[in-house]
Amino acid sequence: MSTEFDRGIAVTARPSAPATYDTELGAGWQIGAGVNGGLLLATLGNALGSTFAADGGHVDPVSISAYYLSASRPGPAVVSTEVLRARRSMSTGSASLLQTDDDGGSVERIRALATYGDLAGLPDDVRTTATPPDLPPPDRCVSAADAPPSFMAQAGLLERLDLRLDPAYVGWAVGKPSGTGRIQGWLRMADPREPDPLLLLLAVDALPPVTFDLGLLGWTPTLELTVHLRARPAPGWLRVVASTRNLAGSFLEEDAEVWDSDDRLVAQSRQLARAPR
């Protein structure tokens, strides 16, 4: 009973080369000019998880860092993984996503490093000063159903998600950005599927770029994205808060927090992106 998300990140190990995986980047996960960076990260995460599972355990990503080298396109791709260090409690590996370019050559799209462990086996201590976002209920937020069809045409990703944005930070959609540099909302999959660590890798990069809230409506390509996974999420809605504090020299950082239905901060991410010109 696979879901859209599971099919989107599916990888198949080559029998002759178990650290090499074939995958198909679906056109339905595009946003703007490329395939969504979070979906790509979850695909790499899935391949690394398979590698570590074959190695005897460590199924959850704990930290993953991706450098985006060129824009991925819908179609076939190959993920190759390498175990750098396997330890009792955690293992670290490298992963690379490659595609064939127009000339028939192999081009690397993404290189990632990641540490895996067992998030369910962590101690119970929690001393968090961070607080979950204060959001209106989902039915009082703005959904993709409210977006103009011209916008949705470039955003297949949004059809895969049930995303409800806080109206306080969607003024950009009608030419009145708040200027805060924040976007936040509720997130679950349109094709129902409970969250897990791989879904969190999508969640941190699923909202519109925070630059929209600064009145910069354009493409913000990610250079680097690191996600720290802090707990396995409880079932139900996720809440995602994305914000930036420093747009300078044509770059910005975008921080995202993901909270689960138990009010647990389950993922923290930061990316460095290029601001729209």
Next chain:
Amino acid sequence: MSTEFDRGIAVTARPSAPATYDTELGAGWQIGAGVNGGLLLATLGNALGSTFAADGGHVDPVSISAYYLSASRPGPAVVSTEVLRARRSMSTGSASLLQTDDDGGSVERIRALATYGDLAGLPDDVRTTATPPDLPPPDRCVSAADAPPSFMAQAGLLERLDLRLDPAYVGWAVGKPSGTGRIQGWLRMADPREPDPLLLLLAVDALPPVTFDLGLLGWTPTLELTVHLRARPAPGWLRVVASTRNLAGSFLEEDAEVWDSDDRLVAQSRQLARAPR
């Protein structure tokens, strides 16, 4: 006229293998059980900078992410680099630091990914909502000269730095941590040297762990550290703010900001570390 810092991060390319560098990890940069992670990151950054410079440019790290695989020890080490993608405005590469273990085998200490560019060539736009920390003047802060000799014996790193900590967050030194999860202060090198991007890689990891301010006085090994460099720093004192918002399941994130004497936010970092038991 090299300084302590320049000697600490010096790398020598092997004539026969220009992407392989020899370096010596100095005992003077130890903190607790290992060599300081920021000094190691600056050493990797130096090797990558040499690789990209030989390749025709891109001398400044813009983003660097390091996964710490095992604790580095003072003594010889080898850094090997690989260019993953070279483009007009930026290049991305990989670097690995290796040492010889007790059995004579090669053991990888750190694997890093990084993107380099030209920070001086960025546009002038700055739309920053972040604000510099409010610190007492350096001569009203707490310096390492005030620390007990037993503490300094384990902290050769601190002799390399002129670090002045805000008294509001040093109560842990006398058993009265503020409980906030913050440490901040002024930083420059004891052997005078103006800051540059490589020095910022040290600066983000040079303060005592923020867990001290939560009353957890112990070793906090870094799993992953990413630094985004946002501008070349002006000469003079740096101000560094480190904080955590989520200590849970025995892990914590530690965010650092580095501000220069022109009130410019020149570096932002986040690391995932293991909390003291």
